[in-house]
Amino acid sequence: MTTFCAGGMIVLLSLLGLWRMETLVGIVMKMGGTPDMVFDSQQQQQQLQRQQYLLRHNGNLWFYVDSWHEGIAGWRPSLSQMLLLSKTFNATLVEPTITQSRLGRCGNKVVLSDVLNRTLITDYHSKFVTCQEYLQAIEQSTKNNGTVVVYVDVCWDKEPRCKNGVVSDHSKRHSPSLLTALQAAAHHPQDMIVLRFHNVWQNSMSNLNIPGLPTDTNDIITAAKQVAKQHLHFNRNLVRTLESKLEQHNIVNHAVIHWRAEQVHASYMECANAIVRARDVMIQSMTNKTTTTTTTTPTFFLMSSLSSNDQLMWNGARRNAANTSAPQALELLHTKGFMKLDETLLVDEDYEDSIFYVAMDLILASKAQMFATCTARCRWPKYHLCKRCNWIGNFAHLALELRTDTTTTTTTTSATGSLPCWPQTAKQVKAIAKIPKEHL
Structure with a gap:
């Protein structure tokens, strides 16, 4: 034994x-x-090494994600990790589609490059193909004598659809199924091999022992973050559309306050009043106290999961806002001068998926003179309103991160220009900006 x-x-x-x-x-x-x-077993080792070499270099290895999870804040890291993995193995990655702001398998009308800049992605990994090219490759392979299409399932969560693959224990953040799949693929180096990934999350690739990748989980995450920062940027057409809309409405300067209103039993009117106070404090902080000159008061936008259009709301936000004072809270903010993209600048647009509104909101936030949101750094007692009014998730961190992206931003975002908590007093503006990041 x-x-x-x-x-x-x-x-x-x-x-x-x-x-x-x-x-x-x-x-x-x-x-x-x-x-x-x-x-x-030297001869056996040489054979395995030969198979591994062919697997990397014969160009017949394909990665197809059958099911993704999470919204844009989650699929951004999972997509960058999949790109990193594909490039490591010289595998062709099939472009995902999008439905209800989530990545999906082939078959949906909206595709990733409608939202992200495809050129930047292919600059990093040239073997990034459309669903049509993927289906054509399968058809071509089946026509060639002696060449077959071999499907190997890679299952990263426990679900009935994955019963034919090796399921990893997602709760332990480990993915032995990928190792098993690569072993199986190495035995078919001359065929078209399709690794079908199921249930991909942003943490699915933790603890992977993959040739060419860092062996430490944190190093893999760091490497993927660099891929995202350098190559996952919004489609330039979306950026130009927003810039044009702002110009049409004579909006020179703008600021954004983010409200992820998915907290159970939230007091919507109290939260709306807190947002108004945050706006007033932010305006006050823009005043140059050393001279009589003040900056131009910006137009304030509300970036929120709440909307007067139910179809544009996340399921959680829609469910929690049902039969509450949420409509009155939105009306209050409207009367106080707040604008929402979906109800003003983009009201005449007929986008096919809510992801376009999400993307436009993020672009708007990245360009804002000031931006305030609520993150985990606001769980301290004196910032309790953030916790009471918001679902504290990754989306707020993504918005803050994108404000440091010089390819998107057009304004200088100083420390006090990006606030991870809603300020309620003038003294809080600088204090919030200095909250240590280890309190994330």
Whole structure:
């Protein structure tokens, strides 16, 4: 039994190419073997290495995500991780589609490049193809004699649809199913191999031992963040459309306050009044107290999950706002001069999916002279309104992150220009900006 286990370990580690030879020797010896056992199957190792080489370089490895999860704040990191993985294996990644602001399998009308800049993505990884190109490749492969399409399921959550694949234990943030899939793919180096990924989350790729990738989870996440920062930017047509709309409405300067109104039993009117106070404090902070000159008072936009159009609301926001004072809260903010993109600048647009409004909101926030949102850094007692009024999630952090993207922003976003909490007094503006990031 010991010999069998040791041999199996050698085969697996040889395939993955992750360990140096001395590490292999150490593992075998700990399992009761001898150093000579490492070299017993040299021919087999050479065959596995040849298969691995072909897997990387024959161009027949494809990555197709059958099901994604989470909104844009979640699929942005999961997409960058999938791009990183595809580039590492020289695999062709099939472009996802979008429905109800979530990434999806082929079949939906809206595609990723309608929202993100495709050129920047292909600059990073040229083997990024449309669904049509993917289907054409399958058809072409089936026509060639001796070439078949091999599907290998990679399942990253426990779900009935994944019963034919090896399911990883998502709760432990580990994904052995990908290792198993790559092993299976290595045995078909001459065929078109499609790894079908199911249930992809932003943490699905934690603890992956993949050749060419950092072995530490934090390093993988850091590498993927760099991919997102450099290559996942909004479609320039969307940016130009927003700029044109602002110009048409003679809006020179603007500020944004974000309200993710998905908190259960929230007092909507209290939250609306807190937003008005935050607006007034932000305007006050823009005044140059050393001179008599003041900055131009910006137009304030409300960036919120609430909308007078139910179809543009997240399920959670719609469910929690039902039969509440949410409509009255929106009306109060309207009378106080707040604008919402979907009800003003974009009211005449007929977008096919809510993702366009989400993207436009994020672009608007990235260009704002000042921006205030609510993050986990606002759980301190003196910022309790943020917790009572907002679902504290990743979307707020994404909006803050995009404000540092020089390819999108047109204004200088100083520390006091990006506030992770709603300020309620003048003293809080600078205090909020100095809240340590370790309190995220």
